[in-house]
Amino acid sequence: MAASPFFTLHRDLPREGPGNRAELDAALAQVTLPDAPRILDAGCGPGADIEGLLDHAPDAQLTAIDGQEHFIAQVRARWGDDPRVTALFGNMLDAEGPFDLIWSAGALYFLGIETALAEMHKRLAPGGALIFSELVFLTQDPDPELHKQCLIDYAAIAHVCELEDKVRAAGYRLVSCSAVSDAAWEAYYTPMDARVKLLRLDAGAELTKVLDEAEAESALWRKYKRQFGYAQIVAVRET
Numbered sequence: 001m002a003a004s005p006f007f008t009l010h011r012d013l014p015r016e017g018p019g020n021r022a023e024l025d026a027a028l029a030q031v032t033l034p035d036a037p038r039i040l041d042a043g044c045g046p047g048a049d050i051e052g053l054l055d056h057a058p059d060a061q062l063t064a065i066d067g068q069e070h071f072i073a074q075v076r077a078r079w080g081d082d083p084r085v086t087a088l089f090g091n092m093l094d095a096e097g098p099f100d101l102i103w104s105a106g107a108l109y110f111l112g113i114e115t116a117l118a119e120m121h122k123r124l125a126p127g128g129a130l131i132f133s134e135l136v137f138l139t140q141d142p143d144p145e146l147h148k149q150c151l152i153d154y155a156a157i158a159h160v161c162e163l164e165d166k167v168r169a170a171g172y173r174l175v176s177c178s179a180v181s182d183a184a185w186e187a188y189y190t191p192m193d194a195r196v197k198l199l200r201l202d203a204g205a206e207l208t209k210v211l212d213e214a215e216a217e218s219a220l221w222r223k224y225k226r227q228f229g230y231a232q233i234v235a236v237r238e239t
C-alpha cells in the first residue's frame with residue numbers, strides 16, 4: 001500500500017516533535033528512580049528518546065508504545081534485540097503499569113491534557129515521575145496571527161501557568177516547568193525542512209498540501225518562538 005502523504009514526509013525522521021538529549025538529561029537529573037525502574041515512553045514515535053532514558057537507567061524495563069505501526073517497526077529495528085525494551089503498537093492507555101517513570105515527549109496532547117494527567121496518574125507507582133512536553137503560550141498576549149493559527153492547529157493550547165495549575169490539580173507535585181530550547185525545536189524542524197525541500201522536487205497535489213502545511217508550521221515557530229513553545233514538565237505523583 002502506498003504511504004500516505006503525511007508519512008511520506010515523516011517517515012524516518014529522527015524524531016517527531018521537539019526534544020533533544022540536553023533536555024532529557026536536564027529533566028532526568030531532577031528525579032530519583034529506583035533500581036531497575038519500570039519506564040513508559042508514551043507516544044514514543046520513532047524512539048528518539050529511548051537511548052537517553054536507558055543511559056539514565058541502564059537496568060530499566062522500558063515499554064515504548066505508539067499508535068503508529070511504522071514508528072514501532074523503527075523502534076523494533078533498533079531495539080528489538082535489547083531485552084530491556086518492549087515496543088508496543090497501540091494506545092498508550094493500554095499500558096497498565098505501574099511505572100516509576102512515564103516519559104512523554106509531545107504526545108499527551110492527543111488524549112487531552114486533563115484526561116492524560118488523570119490517566120497517567122493511575123499508571124504511576126506512588127512517588128513515580130511524569131515528564132512530558134506540551135505546547136503552550138509563553139505570553140498572556142500572543143500576536144493575533146499566532147493565536148488564530150494555534151487555535152486551528154492545537155485547539156487546547158493554553159498559557160503555561162494554566163498548564164502548571166492543571167498538573168497540580170491532578171495530584172502531582174510540580175518539580176519544574178521550563179521552555180524547551182530552540183536547539184530542541186531545531187532537532188525536529190531542521191531535518192523536516194530539509195525533507196520538505198527534497199520532496200518538493202517530485203510532489204503531486206496531495207503531497208504538496210502536506211509539505212505546505214509543514215513549511216507553514218516551522219515558519220510560524222520561527223516567527224513567534226518567543227511567544228509560544230513546548231513546556232517541559234517534571235512532576236511527581238503526590239497523592
Ligand SMILES: C[S@@+](CC[C@H](N)C(=O)[O-])C[C@H]1O[C@@H](n2cnc3c(N)ncnc32)[C@H](O)[C@@H]1O
Pocket residue numbers: 014015016017018019042043044045046047048065066067068071090091092093104105106107110111
Ligand atoms: C508529536 S509525536 C512525538 C513522538 C516522539 N515522542 C518524539 O518526540 O519523537 C506524538 C506521537 O504520539 C503518538 N500518539 C498519539 N496519540 C497516541 C495514543 N493515544 N497512543 C499512543 N501513541 C499516540 C503519535 O503516533 C506520535 O508518534
